[in-house]
Amino acid sequence: MVQINFIPLDYGYFDWQGHNYVRIIGRDDRGKRVCLIDNFEPYLWAVLKQGISDRRIKELQRKIDKIEIKLPSRITKVKKTEIHDKNFLGKSVKAFKIFITNYKDAHPVANKLDFKEIEARREYDMSLITKYIIDKKFIPLSWRKISGEILNNSSEFGGIDSAFDIDTCIKVEKIEKIENKKFKPKILAFDIESDELELGKGEILMISLVSDNFKKVLTCKKSLKKPTYVEYFKSEAEMLEAFIDYVNKISPDVLVGYFSDGFDIPYLKARAEKNKIKLSLGLDKSQPSFFRGRIPKAKITGIVHVDLFRFIETVYSQYLQSETLGLNDVAYELLGEGKKEFNHKHSSKIKEHEWENYFEYNLQDSILTYKLAEKFWPDMIEFSRIIQEPLFEITRSSMAHLLEDYILHQLNNYNEIAEKRPLHDEIKERRQRKRVEGAFVLEPKAGLYENLAIFDFTSMHTSIIVSFNISKATLLKKREKNSYESPEVEFAGKKTRFYFSKKPGFFPMMFKELIEKRKKVKREYKENPNPITKARSNAFKLLSAAVHGYIGFFGARYYSLESSASILAFVRKFNKETIDKTRNAGYNVIYGDTDSVAFQLKNKKRTETLKFLKKLNSELPGIMELELEDFYKRGIWVTKRAGGFGAKKKYALINERGKLKIRGFETVRRDWCNLVRNLQNDILQRILKDGNEKKAFQILQKTVDDLKKRRVSRDEILIRTQLKKPLSEYKARTPHVIAAEKMKKSGTPVDMGMLIEYFIAETRLKKSLVREKVKLPDEKGEYNIKYYLEHQILPAVENIFEVFGIKKEDILIKDQKKLTEF
DNA sequence: GAGCTCTTCTTACC
DNA sequence: ACTGGTAAGAAGAGCTC
Numbered sequence: 029m030v031q032i033n034f035i036p037l038d039y040g041y042f043d044w045q046g047h048n049y050v051r052i053i054g055r056d057d058r059g060k061r062v063c064l065i066d067n068f069e070p071y072l073w074a075v076l077k078q079g080i081s082d083r084r085i086k087e088l089q090r091k092i093d094k095i096e097i098k099l100p101s102r103i104t105k106v107k108k109t110e111i112h113d114k115n116f117l118g119k120s121v122k123a124f125k126i127f128i129t130n131y132k133d134a135h136p137v138a139n140k141l142d143f144k145e146i147e148a149r150r151e152y153d154m155s156l157i158t159k160y161i162i163d164k165k166f167i168p169l170s171w172r173k174i175s176g177e178i179l180n181n182s183s184e185f186g187g188i189d190s191a192f193d194i195d196t197c198i199k200v201e202k203i204e205k206i207e208n209k210k211f212k213p214k215i216l217a218f219d220i221e222s223d224e225l226e227l228g229k230g231e232i233l234m235i236s237l238v239s240d241n242f243k244k245v246l247t248c249k250k251s252l253k254k255p256t257y258v259e260y261f262k263s264e265a266e267m268l269e270a271f272i273d274y275v276n277k278i279s280p281d282v283l284v285g286y287f288s289d290g291f292d293i294p295y296l297k298a299r300a301e302k303n304k305i306k307l308s309l310g311l312d313k314s315q316p317s318f319f320r321g322r323i324p325k326a327k328i329t330g331i332v333h334v335d336l337f338r339f340i341e342t343v344y345s346q347y348l349q350s351e352t353l354g355l356n357d358v359a360y361e362l363l364g365e366g367k368k369e370f371n372h373k374h375s376s377k378i379k380e381h382e383w384e385n386y387f388e389y390n391l392q393d394s395i396l397t398y399k400l401a402e403k404f405w406p407d408m409i410e411f412s413r414i415i416q417e418p419l420f421e422i423t424r425s426s427m428a429h430l431l432e433d434y435i436l437h438q439l440n441n442y443n444e445i446a447e448k449r450p451l452h453d454e455i456k457e458r459r460q461r462k463r464v465e466g467a468f469v470l471e472p473k474a475g476l477y478e479n480l481a482i483f484d485f486t487s488m489h490t491s492i493i494v495s496f497n498i499s500k501a502t503l504l505k506k507r508e509k510n511s512y513e514s515p516e517v518e519f520a521g522k523k524t525r526f527y528f529s530k531k532p533g534f535f536p537m538m539f540k541e542l543i544e545k546r547k548k549v550k551r552e553y554k555e556n557p558n559p560i561t562k563a564r565s566n567a568f569k570l571l572s573a574a575v576h577g578y579i580g581f582f583g584a585r586y587y588s589l590e591s592s593a594s595i596l597a598f599v600r601k602f603n604k605e606t607i608d609k610t611r612n613a614g615y616n617v618i619y620g621d622t623d624s625v626a627f628q629l630k631n632k633k634r635t636e637t638l639k640f641l642k643k644l645n646s647e648l649p650g651i652m653e654l655e656l657e658d659f660y661k662r663g664i665w666v667t668k669r670a671g672g673f674g675a676k677k678k679y680a681l682i683n684e685r686g687k688l689k690i691r692g693f694e695t696v697r698r699d700w701c702n703l704v705r706n707l708q709n710d711i712l713q714r715i716l717k718d719g720n721e722k723k724a725f726q727i728l729q730k731t732v733d734d735l736k737k738r739r740v741s742r743d744e745i746l747i748r749t750q751l752k753k754p755l756s757e758y759k760a761r762t763p764h765v766i767a768a769e770k771m772k773k774s775g776t777p778v779d780m781g782m783l784i785e786y787f788i789a790e791t792r793l794k795k796s797l798v799r800e801k802v803k804l805p806d807e808k809g810e811y812n813i814k815y816y817l818e819h820q821i822l823p824a825v826e827n828i829f830e831v832f833g834i835k836k837e838d839i840l841i842k843d844q845k846k847l848t849e850f
Numbered sequence: 851g852a853g854c855t856c857t858t859c860t861t862a863c864c
Numbered sequence: 865a866c867t868g869g870t871a872a873g874a875a876g877a878g879c880t881c
Contacts, residue, residue, distance in 0.1 A: 322866070428867045455865085466869030467864070488864090489868090577867025584867085592868075622864045622870085669873065677863045677871055692862055692872075699860060699874090749860065760858045762875060798875065819874080 030198065033057040034064065034174045035211050036166060037281050038332050039157045039418045041068065044185045046102040048131050050160045051188070053311065053330045056196075057171075057209070061279065063192050063311075063330075064174060065185055066200040068160050070131035072138055072152040073445045074124040075116045080145045085111060085122070088143060092126060095140050097133045104133035116148065116445045118501035118533050123445060131156050153449050154436065161416055162437060166203055168412045168419060169211065175202040191312045192330065193276065213405070215239060216280035217398035218271075220292050221390050223375050225777040227291070228298025231264045233375055234387060235271050235296075238394035239278055245391050246270050249375065251383035258387050265303040268296070275309050275331075282332045282419070283309070284401040286355045286393070289335040289424070293326035294318070325424050332419045334408070336400055339423040342430070343407065343570060351698045351748070352783055359396040362403060368392040406563035414567050428581050431574045435538065435586065442534035447500075447585040458582035464593040465518060467622035468600040470607060472665040472674040476715070476831055477618055477628050480681065481637055482657040483606065483644070484624035489576035490539055492598045493591075495650025499535035499579075500588035502528045514594035515601045526594045535586060540651065542572055599623065606644065606654065613640055619665060621677060624657065634659060658683050662716045666827035675827070682716035694824040701787075701820055703744040707731045708824045721832040728825055728839065735816055745811045745820075746785045754780050763788070766799045774804070788815040 036054040043049070052064040074092070076085070089109045097104040107127040114123045128137050134152035141149050151159070161167060176198040179189040189197035216239045223230035234247035245258045248267045254260075261267040275283065285292045293316050300307040300315075307315045311330025318324040326333055341353055350357035356367040370389035378386065411422045415430055416437040422430060439446055450458065485491065492498065496512040504511055504527040512528040519526075546568035553561040578584050580592035599622060607625050611617045615637075616628035629637055637656075644654050663681040665674055678692035694700045695709040707727065714724040734740055749764035755778055758765045767786035772778045788801045789809035798819075803809045817840075826836050 426866045431867080459865090463869070469863090469870060484864095574867055577869095579868085581867045583865075596869075624864080668871095675872070691864095694873095697861060697873095752860070758859085760876065762859065764860090823873080 029175060029201070030178055031173060031175050032062065032196075032198070033171055033206060034062055035171050036064075036168055037213070037419060038330055039160070039168070039420075040329060041156050041160075042185070042188070043102075043130065043132075046104070046130055048156065049185060050157070052166070053192075053194070055211070055281065060195040061311075063189070063194045063197045064176070064200050065179070065188065065197065066160075066164065066166075066203075068131070068156065069127060069163070070129075070134060070156070070159070071125050071127045072134050073114070073148075073150045074126060074141050074146045075114075075148040075150065075445060076122045076124070077145055077147045078121075080122070084145060088145060089124065091143070092124060092141065095137055097136045097140075099133070102130060102133075104128055104130040104137065106137065113443075114445050115443045115534065116150070117447065118444075118499075118529075118531075121147075121445075131159070148448075150445050150448055154446060157418065158433065158436060162440060164203055165205070167416050169409050170413055171206050171208050171211075173204040173206050174198060174200060175204075176200045188312075193279065193311045193313075194330075211409075213281040214278070215282045215284055215398060215401050215405075216242075216275065216278050217284045217394045217401060218275075218288070218292065219285065219390060219393040219397060220295060221386065222295060225291075225779065227294050228302065230375075232267070232295065232299050234390050235267065236387075236390045236394040237271070237274055237278075238391070238398040239280065242278065243391060243395070244274065245387045246274075247383075247387065249378075249383055250380060251387065252381040253384050255384060255387060257391060263303075264299065265305055268300055268303060268305050268307070271296075272305075272308055279311075280331060282334055282401065283328060284334045284336055284397055286397045286400075287335060287337040288333070289326050289338060290323045293333065294324065321424075325420075327420060334401065334419065334423045336397060336404065336423075339404065339408065340400075342425070342427055343411065343567075344404075355393060355396055359400060363396065363399050365396070367396065406559040407566065410560065410563040410567045414564070414571070427570065427574045428578050428584060431571055431578045432585060434571055435535075438538050439534070442537070444534050449585055450583060450587065455582050458587060458589075461589060462520070464580070464589060464596060465600075466596055468603050468620070469622065469676045470617070470620040470625075471676060472619040472679070474665050474667040474674050474827070474831055476662065476664050476719070477616075478662050478719070479629045480618070480626060480660040480663050481629060481634075482624055482626045482660070482681075483610070483641060483654050484657045485602065486653045486655055487543060487572050488599060488602070488623035488652075489595055490543065490572050491650065491652045492595050492602075493575060493579075494536045494540045494543065495652050496594070496598065497528045497530060497533055497536045498591045498594055499528075499533050500586050500591060501535060502531070502533035503588060503590050504529055515597040517593045517597045519590065519593050526590050528594070539572065539575055542568060543651065546572060602648075602652070609644060609647075610640075618663070619674075619676075619679065626663070626679075629659075658689075660684075660689075662719060664712065664715060664828065664831060666831060669823060669827060680712045680716060682713075686717070688713060688716065698783075699747065699749045700824065701745050701747050701816075703731070703735070703740055703816070704820045704824045706744075707821065708828070711825060711828060715828070721829060721834065725829065725834070728821075728829075732817065732821065732839075735821070736813055738810065738813075740811065740816075742787065742805065742811070745787050745816060746805055747787060748783050748785050751778070751780055751782050751784055761799055763799045763802045766802045767804060770802070770804055788812045788819075 034054050034056050036052045038053040040051045041048055048068045050066045050068050056062050092109050093106050095106045110125045112123050112125050114121055138149040138152045179197045179199055181190055218237050220235045221233045233249055234245050237244045243257045246267045248261045248264050297307050309328045314329045316326045316328050318326055350361045360366040368389040370385055412419050415422055415434045417433045436446055507527050510530055514526040516523055516525055549565040553565050576595055579588055607617050607620050610625050610627050616630055619626040660681040660683050665679045668675040681689040690696055695705045710727050711724040715721055751768055755768050764784045767784045768778050785805050786802050789803040790812050791801050801812055
């Protein structure tokens, strides 16, 4: 019997003599790599209908105990059946806990439970690892004291201890909770370069590896100078083998790449196959396995493969200003350094002296990936601990999936049996439903305003869910006395109201607790700001923000469109009420969107306004809360280009400290050229600072002049538009589709998700469509002055100057003559 | 071929 | 297919006159 302190990193399972065992790879507190083997007792639930007699229950139990699934490879039996008092969708129920010998057959066992006394069969559709973590409270990346027996060249479990490259293998007897201590994982970042983007098409030219005090580029190409970090190999095969050796030797906890699920790992696998090499990266020398999904997930046994791109995409992209989530943009924003310059061309055309630069470029990618991984480690570890799912899962799951995992791991606190995942037909039906009415947006009156404030609701949707006890399980079939009543909603073509029980449901309670946890962590962060508390606070924030969307998501276990419709009806009601109350208090309300109200203070003082906020808060139910977003010195709202009404979701503000808040304007949209984005930004800034348009107009005149004199660089007039689907699926012949087709024709690989760059050029055609003037950035040709004037500059500034009574004609009139010259 | 509406598409806001 | 609804706006398609 041994005892160690252990932190789990990678979870897997295997079968031995027809039973399931869980295999956990992690470290002990001396840094040794340990593999734990633990038994897993699979079970599922059968929820009984109300009022079944004890005698009948006994009878059923006997029948269930006899269930057997016979397969060629194994026989799965019911081991035992227990009767428990549980909750299911908030109701107290009696349920059978049916233990079976192999979880893989839980589904067929569930199918055999078709007794009329059984209302529902549940928890046979969850991941085995999820159930294991819940049952043993063995939370990923959390320290535990493990007692057990060391396996040493044991034949038990088929000799697993010798198959794995580990220091110790322990058969678990006991798991005890201990206080979390620090853990610094060994991270290894990698990146490959190849001629082709299509997986496995061309050979791999080089592979870079970066870890703590370790930098390498492995290559099978020759260069003139030989940097110390480069290792040369005779062939691609030898290079691949060296890569595998290095990964095995360094033996990292985390192998991290950037888009490595979608590119590097599958590419390596394909090239290894071509070279008849086994890509034995796993601790048991196994090859990466791929799990299906939008992008297949590449799993390496014993080492956590993290595709940092995927994690950043789901949990961090909303905070990033970067125009793309490519490594260069993200690294620039977060690390202040980007990729190295390298002019990509086919390897056959790269000269001997150029390879050195390519190596450096390749190395830099791994360096950036490594640094980003270090930066995001607190986020990864906190997400993993809070959601209680392994690192591999939480770095790849969508937000809805993360939230659902969080819910599943919390259910035990409420003695709840988990709801099932919707089946195919159910998903289809849900997706066909009419969408429910959303939030309210108040149409602003265009103008320049001074002395403003914005109030907004904190976590509005979630606080409504909590305050009105809204969920699938608390929804009442019909009106009941003493229940929460939603405002009137249009649902399935009828006007109706929904009612929710006042008995607190597990779902709203769970998120009440989550909001409380977040508040606590936020306080902790304020007292002691550090990356861990920041990451924890952020994880709670993101989960909380996703709850309403999750309820309306067709794939959710706890989907409830009635709940979603009710939440949104409350959102509209409270926003409108707040707008009315603000107006009635003597403020000039300018605008409001979903959970906010923007207004002019007029003659009122700030202290008075804060007092008014307090009053509003005292009138709000439950945990709902309105807060001051900020006071603003000035703000501008413009009209729509069509129709002359005030444009929603489009405004710019400046606060006392001179900080701008610009929403919706072209300057924040990446599909407008930089010339116009910068121009509009300058104009808005000038106007908000000065309170008038004089200088801003001069800025405009100068830019128009530059444009006409062709002093504007190519870079500034490039328009970037993303390909949102495969090129072949486009019905419309839009400029960016034409540009993408041109790229393809010229040999540049074009893929879904790419940001297509182009500009609009002068043509000899007298009358023509925009798409006929599309040119790629490196094509010869001059920019089309008329287009950039009338379709870029003017649309972006016209409505701003209109606020000051300056018309489109006033902007152009001075230049009318000049215009005709071109 | 001008002028209109409608569809397709992208990207924003909350 | 992998949170939701609301909205602006460009470009092109298709129609009428």
